[in-house]
Amino acid sequence: MSHTKKTDTAQHPEPSGLSFLNPAAPEPWASFIEQIDRVAPHMGALSKWVDTLKHPKRILVVDVPIHRDDGTVAHYEGYRVQHNLSRGPGKGGVRFHPAVTLNEVMALSGWMTIKNAAVNLPYGGAKGGIRLDPRAHSRDELERITRRYTSEIGVIIGPGKDIPAPDIGTNEQTMAWMMDTYSMNVGSTATGVVTGKPISLGGSLGRHEATGRGVFIAAREAGRRSHVPIKGARVVVQGFGNVGGIAARMFHEAGATVIALQDHSATIGNEAGIDIHAALAYSASTGGLKGFPGASPLSVDDFWLIPSDFLVPAALEGQILPERAATIKTRIVVEGANGPTTPAADDILRDRGILVVPDVLANAGGVTVSYFEWVQDFSSFFWSEEEINSRLERIMVGAFEAIWEMADERNVSLRTATFIIACQRVLAAREQRGLYP
Numbered sequence: 001m002s003h004t005k006k007t008d009t010a011q012h013p014e015p016s017g018l019s020f021l022n023p024a025a026p027e028p029w030a031s032f033i034e035q036i037d038r039v040a041p042h043m044g045a046l047s048k049w050v051d052t053l054k055h056p057k058r059i060l061v062v063d064v065p066i067h068r069d070d071g072t073v074a075h076y077e078g079y080r081v082q083h084n085l086s087r088g089p090g091k092g093g094v095r096f097h098p099a100v101t102l103n104e105v106m107a108l109s110g111w112m113t114i115k116n117a118a119v120n121l122p123y124g125g126a127k128g129g130i131r132l133d134p135r136a137h138s139r140d141e142l143e144r145i146t147r148r149y150t151s152e153i154g155v156i157i158g159p160g161k162d163i164p165a166p167d168i169g170t171n172e173q174t175m176a177w178m179m180d181t182y183s184m185n186v187g188s189t190a191t192g193v194v195t196g197k198p199i200s201l202g203g204s205l206g207r208h209e210a211t212g213r214g215v216f217i218a219a220r221e222a223g224r225r226s227h228v229p230i231k232g233a234r235v236v237v238q239g240f241g242n243v244g245g246i247a248a249r250m251f252h253e254a255g256a257t258v259i260a261l262q263d264h265s266a267t268i269g270n271e272a273g274i275d276i277h278a279a280l281a282y283s284a285s286t287g288g289l290k291g292f293p294g295a296s297p298l299s300v301d302d303f304w305l306i307p308s309d310f311l312v313p314a315a316l317e318g319q320i321l322p323e324r325a326a327t328i329k330t331r332i333v334v335e336g337a338n339g340p341t342t343p344a345a346d347d348i349l350r351d352r353g354i355l356v357v358p359d360v361l362a363n364a365g366g367v368t369v370s371y372f373e374w375v376q377d378f379s380s381f382f383w384s385e386e387e388i389n390s391r392l393e394r395i396m397v398g399a400f401e402a403i404w405e406m407a408d409e410r411n412v413s414l415r416t417a418t419f420i421i422a423c424q425r426v427l428a429a430r431e432q433r434g435l436y437p
Contacts, residue, residue, distance in 0.1 A: 026342055028107030028317050034343045036110075039419040042410065046427040053113070053423065056106055057124075058082040062152035064130060066144040076132050076145060080153040082162055083109035083125040086429040089160055090126025091116055091367060093167030093196075094149075094174070096142075100129035104317070111338050112367070115360040117422035119399045121371045126162050128153065134169045146174050150181040157182065159192035159378070165370050166196040168241075168316070172208075176201055192377040195370035204373035206388035207366075211336070212246025212314075213389070214365015214396050219251070219310055219334040221400045222357045222414075228331055231255035233309035236330070238262045240289060243336045243363065244314030245280055251310070252276035260298065260306050262315070263288050267303045268295035304328055313340035314363075320345045328354065335359035350413055358415035360422065361403060368395050 033054055040050045064076040079102050082090040092112040095105075105127050113125025130149055134142060156162055166175055175194045179201060182193045191202030199205065206213075220230055233256040237248045240263040248258050258276055260269040265288025268274070274295050282292050289295075298306075307329040313319045314336030320328070325345035333349065334357045335341060341349070341356060349356055369392055376382045383391075407417035 096169030211366030
């Protein structure tokens, strides 16, 4: 195959990530722009519209002041970026994290544009965030922060305008507060303004597991075509929340051996295999993997050197830099996080014959089931979890097949093939709509 040749969260967020940040990583927006530049030569007659993707349509920066529990007033900086709305309303999560920046949110919104188009959802790309550490705030403070933020961005969100969802540091309770705040401000219950809500408020069955399930489906499909079966495979996972934890569990249940895990609290390994069900229970009760008795502590550097069949980075962006890409010992990288591999590192992995299943395909399961939730809210008719998982499987497998075929046809990487398909769809919509006024 040509795909690797040179020719081309929950109550405990996943993860706090400070130990993963590397100052040597390029700014996320710069990485996104480089990815767009790389795909531009494949756009043909649509190339005149490529600069559309280098300019977010709308950026909102807001002050989020609240009374803290001790009576003091604290201010937080929040963002909502709508990157592109050519194919439909904006769609993308809201991140609560101490390292959130506008540059990061811009890049995440751009990747959402590509991701939604790659799996052919009728959405544009958007993203939001507030720079704070949710672990350092009480539940009441988080509610006040969420409600004030929602009120501040309320002028640009809505069921037909821009639909937020959970991301790192946020969860279904956050979405319930956002939905209620927006509904109070517009004077009617608007369940479709956010996705990832509790089931009792119009949430969808299967949403909690959707991103991790999509990562597993993408890994399975890549393995099938690369002759790397899941059963018996050695798997290493970075991040152990709603994405990494669920993907690890599905690998485990499919007969793979998960030999190393890393979260915000610890890096652990067990050559005989980690009991993922036990690790999930332990993490849920203690807030992290530190001290888990079923594995031994590892250094961060050793984590990236473990020989494996599948490596799943499911934490934050900028994790696989050129230095790590040169020494990683795996056959397939499946990107559960957004932007975990820099473009320079991507080139090194390609040259080394390591297949990379890109984030804009691999982690699209979450937004796909968010789309199902949005549709169900509009119709007030809800599907079974079996129907949800079946529809997710069909969309993910269909998208993977189209992207694999494009990679073969153009002799490019899976990432470039994904960007070709997605950018063609976005730019065709831009051309067909024209410019107004």
